[in-house]
Amino acid sequence: MTMRQPVRAAGRLSASEVDDVLALAAAAAELDGTYPLSEDIVLRVRGDVATQGVHLLSYAGDRLAGYAFVEDAAGELVVHPQFRRQGHGSALLAAAGDGPLRFWAHGDDPGSAAFAERNGFHRARVLWQMRRSLLEPLPDVPLPDGVTVRAFNPDSDEQRWLEVNARAFAHHPEQGRWTLEDLRSREAEPWFDPAGFLLAVDIADTLLGFHWTKVHPAAGDDPAIGEIYVLGVDPGGHRRGLGAALSVAGLRHLASAGLTVSNLYVDESNAAAVALYRRLGYQVYKTDVNYQRS
Known part of the structure; x- marks a missing residue:
């Protein structure tokens, strides 16, 4: 040895x-x-x-x-x-x-x-990777009245996206703390495509929510996969049904690009998000576990 x-x-x-x-x-x-x-x-x-x-x-x-x-x-x-x-x-x-x-x-x-158990850690949090086929029909979920979807503009949308992201994920231990550096590091990645970063805005161009998609290239037995990378709705300007409508808008964007599979990551304990994704046809594919030592 x-x-x-x-x-x-x-x-x-x-x-x-x-x-x-x-x-x-x-x-x-x-x-x-x-x-x-x-x-x-x-x-x-x-x-x-x-x-x-x-x-x-x-x-x-x-x-x-x-x-x-x-x-x-x-x-x-x-x-x-x-x-x-x-x-x-x-x-x-x-x-x-x-x-x-x-x-x-x-x-x-x-x-x-x-x-983990030998070292005094207990199972504290579970993150699911869920998947669905993009070859199956998507439900028709219209946007709320007065809301339109447009692409993210790095020159003008960074700061207000960070503000909405922080409010939407205020209780999330990772996503809610993103900084401008965190955002720009993703913008510099080869996979970044502003056309797949969808923003829901009202008539005054106020940011109400977003669906940021990400495409993973084919690898091994996995085909190219379109991910619901980050999906959020501003709790201060919530419009009923906006999360579901944004989800479908992003999935239609991925399907139109020729992708056949979509995935996402969601906390097992986030009952509302899990229920939405199950309604959209997602099933649990893999599990990540967070172990904690008090």
Whole structure:
């Protein structure tokens, strides 16, 4: 067995460390069938978004065996399949410190659950990935009176979108805290398309809600997938049925682009959103679990 080295902490990763972390994540995804890092963490790994968090790296000799990112007592952790059950996961948790801590596990894996329980974590939150075919008919859901849909304009819509997003997701621990840097980092991604970022506005062009779609290219056995990336309605200007109408408008946009499958992510506990998506024909496809240590 290669000797495990002390965990190293870094505020920013070097180019070679970025490559090593992404290669480790790819190796874990190949074995586990699900990618172990969220989009938000990948942006921080690459340095596309500034962070006050810390990158934790566990080595077996000179090879990266495990990686974790922690910010505001929350993060994600992954161990290379070749180095599992050798103490790297526990060493990363120890380096993250004592006290309250939350970690996402992508995929509801029994091994992750057992590891969490051994280290004093309990199952605190569940995120569902849901999917539906875009070849099946979509319901006809008209927009409320006086509301139209137009595309997002990066030159004029950024700040007011951030304000509506913050109100719509005021109680969401991740989405509601987006900054201008978070938004612009997504605008710089190859997948960003303002034509698929739909805004619902009234006659005065007041932003009432939005449906931001995202297209994932085909990979492995998966076809190209059109995602309901972020869907929100301003609670201060809520129009009955606007969420459903925006959902269908975005799905029609994706279907018109030739996509045949759509997905989305939603908290299991968000009963209203889950009910909407089930009415639109979505079914649970995969599960992510947030484990918490009090």
